[in-house]
Amino acid sequence: MSFRIRAARPDDIRALYDLAKLTGGGFTNLPAERPTLEQKLDRSEAGFTREGQNPGDDLYVFMLENVATKQIRGTCQVFGAVGTDRPFYSYLISTLTQKSEELGRIFRNQTLNLTTDLEGSSEVGGLFLHPHERAGGLGMLLARSRYLFMKQHRPRFGDTVLAELRGVMDQAGHSPFWDAIGGRFFGMNFPEADEFNAVHGTQFIADLFPKTSIYVAMLPESARSVIGQPHPTGRAALKMLENEGFVWDGYIDIFDGGPTVTARTDRIKTVTEAEWLRVAGTNGGGGPTMMLAAGVMHDFVACYSHASRTENGELLIDPVAMEMLGIGPGDRVLAVAR
Structure with a gap:
């Protein structure tokens, strides 16, 4: 994509x-x-x-x-x-509750x-x-x-x-x-x-x-x-x-x-599920889809990527995503499952 x-x-x-x-x-x-x-x-x-x-x-x-x-x-x-x-x-x-003893009724009125x-x-x-x-x-x-x-x-x-x-x-x-x-x-x-x-x-x-x-x-x-x-x-x-x-x-x-x-x-x-992960390299487009973000302030970019984790917890991402994010092996990305 x-x-x-x-x-x-x-x-x-x-x-x-x-x-x-x-x-x-x-x-x-x-x-x-x-x-x-x-x-x-x-x-x-x-x-x-x-x-x-x-x-x-x-x-x-x-x-x-x-x-x-x-x-x-x-x-x-x-x-x-x-x-x-x-x-x-x-x-x-809000709800305003009022009671009338004479009528024996409670009135609940919504107000803005x-x-x-x-x-x-x-x-x-x-x-x-x-x-x-x-x-x-x-x-x-x-x-x-x-x-x-x-x-x-x-x-x-x-x-x-x-x-x-x-x-x-x-x-x-x-x-x-x-x-x-x-x-x-x-x-x-x-x-x-x-x-x-x-x-x-x-x-x-x-x-x-x-x-x-x-x-x-x-x-x-x-x-x-x-x-x-x-x-x-x-x-x-x-x-x-x-x-x-x-x-x-x-x-x-x-x-x-x-x-x-x-x-x-x-x-x-x-916010709670996203985590910072280091990119180990590309994976040829395999693995589940994740959302990745990189860059600070005006350089912020985000995209979808097929990604997989290595044994030491680093990420392998597809080459298209790596190019769109402007990153390379060793860089960190903020990653969350799609």
């Missing part, structure tokens, strides 16, 4: 923009706005080159590259720590509460795979490469990682959750609000969103039914996150009501 993950470069703008135009909207981390994407790539470049080993307001953008054809076929992102320079808002679903509980967490997001490449495990390669990068550079990330999944919307890109809440306060439809957020950030939420609790029972059924539900196209992504140990604790996106899932960084499956 000739695909690898590598750090994005400023000259990837055309490929990134082409991918963004295929998302279909509601994809805050990958808006089809070329100037915004250029800023993302500049911010990513700054993140990869920043000195220091502490969590910060960094963005790391990665590209899925077909080395044989030089085509970019996917992308993903990692944020060092959210909420460091602007509030990071979520709704938390605006919160910044998740500030300081790292975030994985912006994962998008070209529609023609959604086979062969490339989505998993994109997703899990982020955890290998985080393990390689652990001090730069928080103790919790979150992922926001796109919520339910209709074919025109309208969100019933937004229409029931945000649309009533902002005077704009969901596509307009989502585009504004992608370009300008979330400060307008702090300025205009209601700070009081919202009773779920007061929302229309169209909104209640999608709270905490991922977009149908995001169900596979949710399954991958759950397999890594992410759970949903009642946090939802304030725009579309999609679930925000979290995991302790050091308990993410790929």
Whole structure:
């Protein structure tokens, strides 16, 4: 397989923009706005080159590259720590229990509460795979490469990682959750609000969103039914996150009501199972498939490889992977079973 993950470069703008135009909207981390994407790539470049080993307001953008054809076929992102320079808002679903002695009944009402509980967490997001490449495990390669990068550079990330999944919307890109809440306060439809957020950030939420609790029972059924539900196209992504140990604790996106899932960084499956191994040489393409990563910061690369262990615990990997990773015998790689 000739695909690898590598750090994005400023000259990837055309490929990134082409991918963004295929998302279909509601994809805050990958808006089809070329100037915004250029800023993302500049911010990513700054993140990869920043000195220091502490969590910060960094963005790391990665590209899925077909080395044989030089085509970019996917992308993903990692944020060092959210909420460091602007509030990071979520709704938390809570239950308010009340008892009426006169009626002899107990009422349990769900409420939505605006919160910044998740500030300081790292975030994985912006994962998008070209529609023609959604086979062969490339989505998993994109997703899990982020955890290998985080393990390689652990001090730069928080103790919790979150992922926001796109919520339910209709074919025109309208969100019933937004229409029931945000649309009533902002005077704009969901596509307009989502585009504004992608370009300008979330400060307008702090300025205009209601700070009081919202009773779920007061929302229309169209909104209640999608709270905490991922977009149908995001169900596979949710399954991958759950397999890594992410759970949903009642946090939802304030725009579309999609679930925000979290995991302790050091308990993410790929992080716990990956290990550093020395490469002994090539094996001619035999052995089980593993995911391998090498390189530091801007030189980070990851790919699949057939690999086998020697008697002393070193790795023999296929020559194509060795070339894509830019390594040789004696070098170390971060390795995890596929």
